[in-house]
Amino acid sequence: MCLMAVQARERLLTTAEDLFYAEGIRAVGVERILSESGVGRASFYRHFASKDELVVAVLSGRDRRWREWLRTAVDGYGLPPADRPLAVFDALSERFARDDFRGCAFINTMIEAADRDSAAHQVAAEHKSSVTGYLDTLLADAGRADHAELAPELMLLVDGAIVTALREGNPDSAVRARRIAEALLARQPDPGDAREAVRRRLRVVTGGMR
Amino acid sequence: MCLMAVQARERLLTTAEDLFYAEGIRAVGVERILSESGVGRASFYRHFASKDELVVAVLSGRDRRWREWLRTAVDGYGLPPADRPLAVFDALSERFARDDFRGCAFINTMIEAADRDSAAHQVAAEHKSSVTGYLDTLLADAGRADHAELAPELMLLVDGAIVTALREGNPDSAVRARRIAEALLARQPDPGDAREAVRRRLRVVTGGMR
DNA sequence: TCAAGATGGTACCGATCGGTTCCGTTTACC
DNA sequence: GGTAAACGGAACCGATCGGTACCATCTTGA
Numbered sequence: 001m002c003l004m005a006v007q008a009r010e011r012l013l014t015t016a017e018d019l020f021y022a023e024g025i026r027a028v029g030v031e032r033i034l035s036e037s038g039v040g041r042a043s044f045y046r047h048f049a050s051k052d053e054l055v056v057a058v059l060s061g062r063d064r065r066w067r068e069w070l071r072t073a074v075d076g077y078g079l080p081p082a083d084r085p086l087a088v089f090d091a092l093s094e095r096f097a098r099d100d101f102r103g104c105a106f107i108n109t110m111i112e113a114a115d116r117d118s119a120a121h122q123v124a125a126e127h128k129s130s131v132t133g134y135l136d137t138l139l140a141d142a143g144r145a146d147h148a149e150l151a152p153e154l155m156l157l158v159d160g161a162i163v164t165a166l167r168e169g170n171p172d173s174a175v176r177a178r179r180i181a182e183a184l185l186a187r188q189p190d191p192g193d194a195r196e197a198v199r200r201r202l203r204v205v206t207g208g209m210r
Numbered sequence: 211m212c213l214m215a216v217q218a219r220e221r222l223l224t225t226a227e228d229l230f231y232a233e234g235i236r237a238v239g240v241e242r243i244l245s246e247s248g249v250g251r252a253s254f255y256r257h258f259a260s261k262d263e264l265v266v267a268v269l270s271g272r273d274r275r276w277r278e279w280l281r282t283a284v285d286g287y288g289l290p291p292a293d294r295p296l297a298v299f300d301a302l303s304e305r306f307a308r309d310d311f312r313g314c315a316f317i318n319t320m321i322e323a324a325d326r327d328s329a330a331h332q333v334a335a336e337h338k339s340s341v342t343g344y345l346d347t348l349l350a351d352a353g354r355a356d357h358a359e360l361a362p363e364l365m366l367l368v369d370g371a372i373v374t375a376l377r378e379g380n381p382d383s384a385v386r387a388r389r390i391a392e393a394l395l396a397r398q399p400d401p402g403d404a405r406e407a408v409r410r411r412l413r414v415v416t417g418g419m420r
Numbered sequence: 421t422c423a424a425g426a427t428g429g430t431a432c433c434g435a436t437c438g439g440t441t442c443c444g445t446t447t448a449c450c
Numbered sequence: 451g452g453t454a455a456a457c458g459g460a461a462c463c464g465a466t467c468g469g470t471a472c473c474a475t476c477t478t479g480a
Contacts, residue, residue, distance in 0.1 A: 023324050026236050040458035111318045160370020183397040250428035
């Protein structure tokens with residue numbers, strides 16, 4: 001097995017990922033990718049049938065590595081299961097602080113590729129579903145009976161934090177989202193009347209888990 | 211004063227706004243705008259020096275009308291000041307349900323126009339600041355002493371709800387964000403240790419406002 | 421009625437888009 | 451060393467990009 005093919009393909013993928021993320025998929029032409037990667041035009045179309053196919057390959061790889069990064073980061077804090085859902089926002093804070101941070105590549109793709117039926121749009125949508133699923137397992141492992149309800153709510157906070165970080169140009173929104181999540185997790189499901197809700201909270205805080 | 215000029219300019223603005231919002235700024239060429247508006251090519255460049263200038267004009271108009279819409283919608287519920295901050299999410303829910311909903315034109319613009327120095331990007335960023343300011347006044351009028359802290363938090367929820375609605379293709383995220391906001395507004399600032407925090411919550415729920 | 425101005429249509433400009441084809445060179449494997 | 455595959459470079463394709471110039475037509479205000 002020769003190495004050249006892999007080298008060219010890999011260079012195309014990494015160069016394209018960097019350029020797409022930094023400037024947008026539509027803003028980066030094939031010519032840019034070729035010149036910055038040093039790959040010939042013919043070689044490009046030997047590996048990918050079209051630019052769209054390259055886009056899908058880039059997004060699929062990024063999806064895999066992004067979720068692996070999040071899992072590793074959350075595990076790396078060495079926290080008990082009950083504290084792991086909130087640790088997601090600590091991990092995000094590190095991401096937001098990178099100087100090449102430009103938001104979420106998948107949100108950006110869903111916005112740029114307006115057509116919901118396009119392959120790129122669907123890969124991006126599936127990424128978000130996968131991350132929501134990961135949040136769900138984190139919450140379930142934390143002993144939250146309402147994990148199915150909380151997971152999409154945390155996901156909303158994650159996406160809100162990402163968009164806000166892109167907008168403000170600093171990682172402050174990560175700790176902001178974390179504080180909101182703390183208030184959210186302190187809430188009890190279906191509280192009934194207010195006085196009963198307070199009794200529930202008291203029970204949890206004084207004697208419960210954590 | 212003749213009317214033709216105004217007509218052509220207005221047609222360009224409305225046509226461009228619809229197309230930009232539906233398909234993206236970069237995805238819509240000048241040719242599309244001309245053919246769908248029925249305006250001649252020369253007339254276009256008599257009114258706007260460039261496509262970028264049209265983009266800025268479109269965004270400025272949309273900013274004005276969007277904020278006016280939100281204010282009118284919130285006022286229209288006829289709620290007491292204390293309930294108005296949450297009413298923002300009810301208004302959003304109506305927007306999300308429209309079949310032509312395609313997210314926030316300003317978030318989309320900030321993502322599409324990656325260059326932070328571009329005029330379009332700055333108009334979009336200013337829009338978000340203005341909306342945050344509106345949330346701040348809503349919270350202050352609701353008697354929240356911590357309005358300065360809460361306003362960016364609600365804004366994060368608003369943006370999170372918008373992106374989520376775009377992603378999921380339904381308005382569910384509006385009520386989800388509203389529930390999170392309720393938990394957030396139920397939180398007390400700087401809770402100290404847990405037991406003290408519970409005492410504060412008890413005090414508020416049993417005898418406090420709302 | 422008549423001049424001034426705004427209009428829509430079209431031909432045209434250089435640049436770039438995504439994509440195809442061919443060619444000479446380099447690499448890998450036997 | 452020889453063969454086959456993968457490579458980089460470049461010429462070329464039709465289409466479209468944003469933008470300019472010219473023209474005949476229609477509306478407006480005096």
